[in-house]
Amino acid sequence: MRSCCFIFIILMHFRCFMSNELHIEEITNETQRCILGEGPHYDVKSQNLYYVDIAAPAIFRYSLETGKIFKATIKDNNSQLGFITPIEGKTDEFVVGAGHDLTVIRWNGESEEATVLKVLVTVDSQFPTNRINDAKCDPKGRLFFGTMGDETSNLKQHPTGFLYRYQTYPNATILRDNVGISNGLAWNENLGKFYYIDSVTRNVKAYDYESSTGHISNESVLIDFAVTHPDNEFAPDGMTIDENGFLYVATWNGARILVINPVTKEIVREIQMPTAKVTSLAFGGPSLDILFVTTAAYPASYTHPPPSGAVFKITGLNVKGLPMSNFKFD
Template identity: 30%
Template sequence: MSDIPIFEAELVLECGNNLGEGVLWDAHAQVVRWIDIDEPAVHSYDPSTGAYSVDAYAESAHLSNIALVKSNPEELVATIQHDIVILPASKPTRQPSDVKPVVQKSLRTIAQPLSKPFSTQKEVRFNDGGCDPRGRLFAGSMNIGEAKDNRSGELLRIDPDGTRTQILEPGTVGTSNGIGWSPDGKLMYYIDSGEPEVSVFDYDLETGTPSNRRTFAGKPPAMDELGTRGVFDGLCVDGVGNVWVARWRERRIIGYTPEGKIFAYVKCPGALLTTIPCFGGENLDTMYIATARASRVGEKVEDYPASGHLFKMDFGPKSAIRKILGDNWKGADKHAFGI
């Protein structure tokens, strides 16, 4: 069906997430961290030992994104329902078969920036986000009902000094989702899952201001029998400027060149709802992929038994995908919040 090369990711951890998202590599702790939005919880996994932990946060109905904190490797910044908070960065110590969720509390609240009256009416919640190369936090929101005709989401920027700036206002955003920056910081990639495209902006790294929004990539061709029934979800950017985008309901990550040309698919066998990739490992040459449970979209769990689990794919020097990426390819960390 497709002449674009397809590479298969492998199952790493049967974590059974309802809505796995926000995956990142914590280089200080040498662990993969991600969140289950609806539980809500932070999951941490040490690939060298197999140790695993789940920190549950009952104080909020949702926990939608995490990022590292530049000044303190023992902390994470997170978006919960309507607030931006600091969480402890726990070190996993137990094997998966022994893990039970540990109830935690946020350490402190640093911002309550969602626009009124939407947040007071509980019509919206934070969703995906990320930090730019200077440590500014971009946090997007979405309509909780995910109604296509209700564009009450927005995109906010929270600077390390606490300054808050509205980048995209309510009425212009449906489901704010993946965000990332080119290696030189001159471009910002952005996904509103209510739109059939990935957007790109010119980005002023000195001021943190995006401008000149345009289409980076439109609706992709089908990879297999699942077709193109999905939407764009989360993304990450590697160290040479390729953009890797998850397609919800299509069990794949799409690799785009910096010019927006598709050159590879990464397939997650047994999954359906791929949500977001990141690069991790000691050499940043492993892709980790979070997924969500297939029953969220009315599909039978037995038809997609790996949905909700964590996947990985090798991008090392001897891997199959490096034959098309070349010897000069490199992965990239996600940026930390600059406090």
């Protein structure tokens, strides 16, 4: 079965990237741009895009139907926000990463303030400067989330982050330690693979993935950007996957999205973006053929020309993504 999938993915390469009608459009305006936009999650049921501004900190909802963007802060919580994920079966409850806490919040999607309902788990207490960063749910609704240390320290020499899996209150399972900056995550159930980015290592790693348990094993390097782009110091950031198994990697300080064939381990396309700090991306829309992309204008001490911090939508890719999973309590 898996060998057939390999052949299928290789053949699909020729169909996926024939279109020359690529169109990149900003969905934010100059007053809506983020300092550090991250964590896009497209909810297929409501046709809403959710994302965060880590540094503000704030959460956002973009309605595809109306084109409106709504912004909120979390009451009595000024921690940096790594991500926002809807909870399955709820219309106004979300899991967010806030500082050291995995937290459930209530937000109606329009008000300017959300409220904390419950802290599910607190992590990395032994490292006060750590915080939760990127996260996604696997196809079964289990939450995989990671942490990172203080960016002003040498995270390559002293990585203090972790990768966790969470499903059952109140414990989180450590999947990896010695992580610099935990970032992009993606799954391919057909191949039994989990893909993961620690931005500090400048590569994408692949693992064997057990769908029934969420267990990962047999780490290997899928692609090393220090080899493919030795003269470009960008760091891989967020990541998503399309229906054919190709990976889309955002590049911090790279001004591009890299599309990777995980079977041949080759970069098959580079999508140039109008701003340098491309942070993450997610497929959405009724047909899952729109690629939403978050960016950053961070740190504030540097000059970032517009449209840094904007959120974009890319159409004309001639490919569809996979529906993102909402969080499911065990």
